[in-house]
Amino acid sequence: MKRILLVDGDPAALRLLQQELAVLREACDLSFVAGAAEALALLEQSTYDVVLTDIHLGGMGGLELLAEVKRRYPQVVRLAYSGCAHQDLVVRGLAVAHQVLPKPLSAELVWGTVSRACALRDQLGSAALLTLVSGLHRLPSLPSVYEELVTVARDDSSTIDQAARIIVKDAGLAAHLLHIVNSVFFNLRRTVVSPAHAVALLGLETVSALVLSASVHQTLQTAESDRATVASLQRHGLAVAQSARQFVSMEEVGRLALDQAFTAGLLHDLGRLVLETQMPAECRAVRQLMEGERLTDVEAERVVLHATHAQVGGYVLALWGLGAAVVEAVVFHHEPRSAHRREFSVLTAVHVADGCAQAERSGMESGKVDHEYLAEIGFADRFAQWKAAV
Template sequence: MTLGESTVLDRLRLVQSLPALPMVVGAVTRRITHDSASSGEIARLLGHDQALTARVLRLANSAFYAPREAVRSPEHAVVLLGLGTVRAIVLKASIFSAFAVTQARGFWLHALGAACAARAVAKLGSLGRGDDAFVLGLLHDLGKLALAEHLPAEYALVRARVARDGGLIRQAELAELGCDHAAVGRFLCEHWSLPYEYRAAIGAHHDLDQAEGEHQPWAACVHIADIIARAMLIGNGGDQAMPILDPRALRMVGLQESELGALFAATEKELGKAEVFFTIING
């Protein structure tokens, strides 16, 4: 008998150790979401967290950005990196480190691949806001982390089913739990008070009909990016089959099937840059 989505989410709500985002991370994310946020304001918020400030400064001073002179102030770093990159740093550093469960390298590579593909989709299509798309791609499978850490016995059955029968991990989740990682991802976004756009895109990236009209294009962006990362064999999200692309998805983001080749090429280019980025901020 499967647990059902309401039971799974109720059990997660009862987990006392369910991580909360540090106040600085929540504040930075909310302020960057508003167009009126200034680099000085974001720098002042970062100043309350020495570890995050150090990561931002390390990236700004890296050969990746090659500044003409040393970047010593958080405000200078924010200007050089851009608000979108700063948001990616604080969310990646805080959310993924909040889970103790160890994931295979393939999981992280898949997240990175989806992030790069999402940025490519946004830039080549009609969405724009490539940095927002990057973050959504990066976080799209975070529900798997919560399930593996807080329902380990049940999630072991999910993995065993995939290993035994093949197929998609989402299908195994629905069969064993009655709930998939996308629904858990939406729940976590709500728990962390992340922008509604994040909740909709992450929660509906396997089923676009679960996103409201204005948010469907972002869910479609993540849906396409997830499949591109799998098709390019970037990491491993846990599946043993290739999911089917929703035929509406490309249209929702302003692209055509004839542009898939350009998307693959753009994703590969983005991946080369992002691997350097991740090496630096994880160091």
């Protein structure tokens, strides 16, 4: 049974919340408190799976509370909610919360979100995955250039020139960025001649994601690695990123999801890159098993590695602090039904985009798209339109 701690500084709102969520008491253990101090005191005394707080608390605010929970109890799922969840507030919230929910909260929304978040946590905390990760030579660290760009992106007063100055600190990275932006994938009508030009045309979030991808590929491309494989993964990631963002745009689910879909698509095979460059012998064994036993890559990875490249990639992104929507899409992009999410999301877009990209390479009709999953979420009839847009 999941244990959930709910925090709201408005007594009337807290009472309404207790009434609305009463139906969940058979499925989970609910505790309600009116402030951050009470919440932290309970967390010291007992173990909780989830903390769900209103952003606008008196005294220590909800985001400050979640930052403290993140520091003291990193295994706890952190959720926030607000009645005025503008994009800038959501972006700030996602720095410390796994997800920001809109008011009013319903039992269905809370339970669905908690189920998905705990499923993601359980995947990333599995013994098999942790054993595999501990055997890697090293995990890539979050590139400092990307960290600086994220800081600039969160500052409303920042300028394009500020972002460009950060990128050009690394001449090789800047050149790699311009090469990617001017590739056929973006199909721009003009040549992009500078990082500032790239930011102006594509937006800081997209450029930041490209910088992150380019930095990781440069870091992991060692002398021992198969450079052709690394280059192929990079091209595939860019194709999936473009398609995933296009699918989100077609469903009109918001600007934030557009950026998340692009980032998740770009990095969905990060785990494969990590494994190919650090465990080449094991990856060869995976490919041999796929060919000899006609297994999927995920099935063969579970036999050889006892975990999957999707889990490894999600683990790295979670360590880097990327948002839950991006991490979820990476972890479950081969097995979307395992995420317990039953609506169109960034995960849906990345899953379908990856399947379409695989289909194009193999000549299959729809690659590895899970059509039963699309039917379950009510989007089976959209697949043909998405595929036609690629």
